[in-house]
Amino acid sequence: MRMNYCYYYYAITTGARALNKLAWTAAFSAAPALPRVKKRDAPRRASKPFVDAASALVQGGDGGRGSLALAKRGGSGMSPPDGGNGGKGGGVYVEAAAGVRDLSGITALYRADNGGHGGGDGMYGRRAKDVVIQVPLGTWAEVYRVDDDGDKSWDDAGGDLDFEVSQSAHATFEVPVLTLDLSTAGERHLVAAGGVGGLGSRSKGSRHRSRIALNTMPGFLRDKQLDPEDSVRQAAMGGAGESVRLSLRLKTLADIGLVGAPNAGKSSLLRAISTARPAVADYPFTTISPMVGSVVCPPDGAMLSVADVPGLLRGASMGKGMGIDFLRHVERAPFLAFVVDVCADPHEVVEWLLTELAAYDESLVSRPRLVVANKVDLPEGRERARELREGLPSEEVIAVSALTGEGMGELIRTMRRMLESQVVDWKARDYDPVALAKKKLM
Ligand SMILES: Nc1nc2c(ncn2[C@@H]2O[C@H](COP(=O)(O)OP(=O)(O)OP(=O)(O)O)[C@@H](O)[C@H]2O)c(=O)[nH]1
Numbered sequence: 001m002r003m004n005y006c007y008y009y010y011a012i013t014t015g016a017r018a019l020n021k022l023a024w025t026a027a028f029s030a031a032p033a034l035p036r037v038k039k040r041d042a043p044r045r046a047s048k049p050f051v052d053a054a055s056a057l058v059q060g061g062d063g064g065r066g067s068l069a070l071a072k073r074g075g076s077g078m079s080p081p082d083g084g085n086g087g088k089g090g091g092v093y094v095e096a097a098a099g100v101r102d103l104s105g106i107t108a109l110y111r112a113d114n115g116g117h118g119g120g121d122g123m124y125g126r127r128a129k130d131v132v133i134q135v136p137l138g139t140w141a142e143v144y145r146v147d148d149d150g151d152k153s154w155d156d157a158g159g160d161l162d163f164e165v166s167q168s169a170h171a172t173f174e175v176p177v178l179t180l181d182l183s184t185a186g187e188r189h190l191v192a193a194g195g196v197g198g199l200g201s202r203s204k205g206s207r208h209r210s211r212i213a214l215n216t217m218p219g220f221l222r223d224k225q226l227d228p229e230d231s232v233r234q235a236a237m238g239g240a241g242e243s244v245r246l247s248l249r250l251k252t253l254a255d256i257g258l259v260g261a262p263n264a265g266k267s268s269l270l271r272a273i274s275t276a277r278p279a280v281a282d283y284p285f286t287t288i289s290p291m292v293g294s295v296v297c298p299p300d301g302a303m304l305s306v307a308d309v310p311g312l313l314r315g316a317s318m319g320k321g322m323g324i325d326f327l328r329h330v331e332r333a334p335f336l337a338f339v340v341d342v343c344a345d346p347h348e349v350v351e352w353l354l355t356e357l358a359a360y361d362e363s364l365v366s367r368p369r370l371v372v373a374n375k376v377d378l379p380e381g382r383e384r385a386r387e388l389r390e391g392l393p394s395e396e397v398i399a400v401s402a403l404t405g406e407g408m409g410e411l412i413r414t415m416r417r418m419l420e421s422q423v424v425d426w427k428a429r430d431y432d433p434v435a436l437a438k439k440k441l442m
C-alpha cells in the first residue's frame with residue numbers, strides 16, 4: 001500500500017513539472033519578438049555643454065621638514081648633526097594640450113603634494129610630484145595672488161570650498177601677477193611653485209645659520225622650552241607652497257571668425273565650406289558655443305580654420321541676446337567674415353554689427369573683413385546682393401548661398417587671398433604667444 005502511494009506521488013509531481021515546462025515554452029514561443037532598437041535610432045545622449053571660462057584655487061605643495069637628528073655614535077663626545085633635508089613640494093603647471101576641447105574638466109581646487117620629511121642618517125625627503133592642469137589651445141590664463149592673511153586656505157575652510165569658489169579673482173585682486181596665452185601645443189608654465197624643503201641638521205646652510213646653536217646641539221635638543229624663533233628650527237621648516245587663483249578663458253584660435261545676426265546662415269556656411277557639422281535650424285541662437293571648421297583650399301590643399309560663434313543681436317553690448325562676451329572667440333582671428341541675410345536689411349545689419357564689435361574691442365572694427373551676402377537663392381536675392389555691393393563700395397562683398405553651394409568657390413578663394421595678404425602683418429604685430437606668455441603685469 002505504502003509503495004502505491006509513493007508511486008502515485010512520484011507520477012503526479014513529475015507530470016505537473018512537465019506540464020509547467022510545456023506551458024512556459026508555449027507562452028514564450030507564441031510571444032511576439034521584441035523589436036530591436038537600431039543604434040542610430042536610439043535616443044542620443046545630450047552632449048556635454050561647452051565650457052569656455054573657469055576658475056580654480058591652485059596650491060603648490062609645502063616643502064618637507066628637514067631632520068634635526070644627530071648621528072648615533074658610541075662613546076663620549078658630541079654627536080655630529082646628521083639630519084637630511086626635506087623634499088621640495090610639488091608645483092602646479094598649466095599646459096596647452098591639443099586634445100582638450102574645452103574647460104569643462106577644470107575642477108575647483110588643484111593641490112600638489114607636500115615634500116617628504118628628511119630623516120636621520122642624512123636621508124633626504126621625497127620630492128613631491130608636480131600637478132599639470134591641461135587646457136585647450138587658445139586658453140588665456142590669468143594668475144592672481146591669493147592673500148595669505150585675507151583669504152582662507154583649503155585647510156582653514158575645513159574642506160569647504162564654497163568660500164573660495166564663490167569669490168571671483170577679479171573681485172578680490174584686480175591685477176593678475178601673470179598672464180599667459182596658451183596657444184602652442186605642449187607649452188607649459190608654472191603657476192604655483194612648491195615650497196622648498198627644510199634644511200636638515202647635516203646641511204651646511206643649517207649649520208651656517210645656527211653656528212651658536214650648533215655648539216650646544218645636544219642640550220638644545222633636550223630642552224623642551226625651545227625658542228620658536230630659533231634659527232635651526234626655522235631653517236628646518238619647509239617653505240609653504242604658493243597659493244594662487246587661476247582664471248581661465250578660452251579664446252578660440254581660428255584664421256577667420258564668422259560674425260552675424262542669428263539665422264543669417266553662419267553655421268550653414270561653415271557646413272558648406274568645411275567638414276565641421278554645426279547644428280542648423282531656422283530659429284535664433286541655434287549655435288550657443290563656438291565651433292571651428294577646417295577648410296581645404298584648392299588647388300594645393302592649404303588649410304584655413306573658420307570659427308562659427310553664436311549670433312549677435314543689435315544691442316548685444318547692452319546685454320541683449322547672448323551679449324557680446326562670446327566675441328572673444330573671434331577676437332584673435334586675423335580676419336573676420338560678416339555673414340548677412342541678403343533679404344533682411346543687410347546694409348543696416350553691417351552698420352550695427354560694427355557698432356557692437358566696437359563696443360567689445362575697437363580693434364575688431366579695423367580688422368580686415370569680408371561681407372558674405374548669404375541666401376541669394378531666395379527670390380530677389382541676387383538683386384539685393386547687387387544693391388548691397390553698390391551700397392558698400394568700400395567693403396568686399398561676396399554673394400553666396402549656403403543652401404545651394406553657389407559662390408562657395410569664390411568665397412574660399414577670397415578668404416585665402418585676404419588672409420595671405422593680411423595675416424603676416426597682423427600676426428607679427430599682435431599675435432606673439434611667446435611674448436604674451438612672458439608678459440608679467442606686476
Ligand atoms: N534659403 C536659404 N536658407 C538658408 C541659407 N543658409 C541658411 N539658411 C537657413 O537659415 C536658417 C538659419 O541657418 P543657420 O545656419 O542655423 O543660421 P546661423 O546664423 O548659424 O544662426 P544662429 O546659430 O542662430 O546664430 C536655417 O533654416 C537654414 O536652413 C541659404 O543660403 N538659403
Ligand SMILES: [Mg+2]
Pocket residue numbers: 266267268278279280286287308
Ligand atoms: Mg549657428
